[in-house]
Amino acid sequence: MTIQAVEDVGTLGFSTERLPRIHNLMQRYVESGKLAGTIACVSRRGQVVYFDMLGHQNFENRTPMAEDSIFRIYSMTKPITSVALMMLYEESLFNLRDEVSQYIPAFKDVKVLNADGRLETPLRPITIQDLLRHTAGLSYGGYAETKLPVDKFYDEANLLTNKITNEEFVKRIASLPLAFHPGSKWHYSVATDVVGYLVEILSGMPLADFMQEKIFKPLGMTDTAFHIEPSKLNRFCTLYGKTSNSDFGVLDLPETSEYLPPVALHAGGSGLVSTTSDYLKFAQFILNKGELDGVRLIAPMTVELMTSNHLPTALLPIAFEGTDPMLGMGFGLGFSVMLDVAQTGVMGSVGDHGWGGYAETFFWIDPQLSLIGLLMTQYLPSGTYPIRKEFRTAVYQALIN
Secondary structure (H helix, E strand, O other): OOOOOOOOHHHHOEOOOOOHHHHHHHHHHHHOOOOOEEEEEEEEOOEEEEEEEEEEEEOOOOEEOOOOOEEEOHHHHHHHHHHHHHHHHOOOOOOOOOEHHHOOHHHOOOOEEOOOOOEEOOOOOOEHHHHHHOOOOOOOOHHHOOOOOOHHHHHHOOOOOOOOOHHHHHHHHHOOOEOOOOOOOOOOOOHHHHHHHHHHHHHOOOHHHHHHHHHHHHHOOOOOEOOOOHHHHHHEOOEEEOOOOOOOEEEEOHHHOOOOOOOOOOOOOOOOEEOHHHHHHHHHHHHOOOEEOOEEOOOHHHHHHHOOOOOOHHHOOEOOOOOOOEOOEEEOOOOEEEOOHHHHOOOOOOOOEEEEOOOOOEEEEEOOOOEEEEEEOOEEOOOOOOHHHHHHHHHHHOEOO
16 A cells, blocks of 8 residues: 555645644654654545654664654554454453353462452452553552562563463463452553454454454455565564663564564454554544445444443543543553543543554544644654653644645
């Protein structure tokens, strides 16, 4: 797919004088050496109004960022995995309030690690809805710097390897204590990886095969996968980020990357690589309420269900452990959801939804304005710079009607 922005952006409500501020923003990050390269894309009413590439996908080799550069999208995998499970929901293969242990018996005897360091029986079982909205009581381990007592057990379980299967991954998770009682707290976690394994159980297919057959192929997402084909290696971005010696160091080179096959783990929460054009197709499919170019994968009501807030007021505002709360934001089934624009402190619309990845990839969908914003870059950890908020500002300030 060649991404071609419309020439007359005014017909889609954008100012030709204001749109270049997106370029100026990205240029500041690249020229200051904070990011190797970026791709910024904005679409409205199904038409691309802005597409811009800056910098390099591989700074050391001076390989320029390209339209078909491939990125580690990390947690932007989660909305796709959630859609996969909800496709099976539409076949009435489960209900959202079903107990997870009904399908994965290993979770039947899971315990909660309380404040005194003792194990206790959960007040209620984990449901599939808990997994999708991150209220299952699971965690991510110490690498995410949450510093919860259970994280030491996650670290000891050696979950950060792609050499085990989804079944083994979930088996190890189910053997660990919960950080919280299910439904008592929103806590970002490996829950969507469990969702990916549920897709395998309910469909009888490996997650990678299900996604390829049921989502990627129908939507024309030709470069989205859980690994990098050798023929595409020259398009794979280098991963940069903070190291012990620098704020801008190499963390993962394409030629030695863990994404090279064979990859046994198809991590539903973080495992995919993708391109700007591929993810734009997925976002447009969501904005179109489950359809793209005449191909319907899920019903409009299913999209509405997924992009509605599923958290009770008592669990708001959501926050990553140890960080400032995300005021005005709720969470649906795989997507964050804006509930109160003023509280968020950023421009947007009530009901806009999306998510980001650990390497600072980011997207959101604004149904009220029929708008998609998509940012692709490769830097760890996300949140080091406020580029996501600044990108939103740059997009909305250019929209004048």
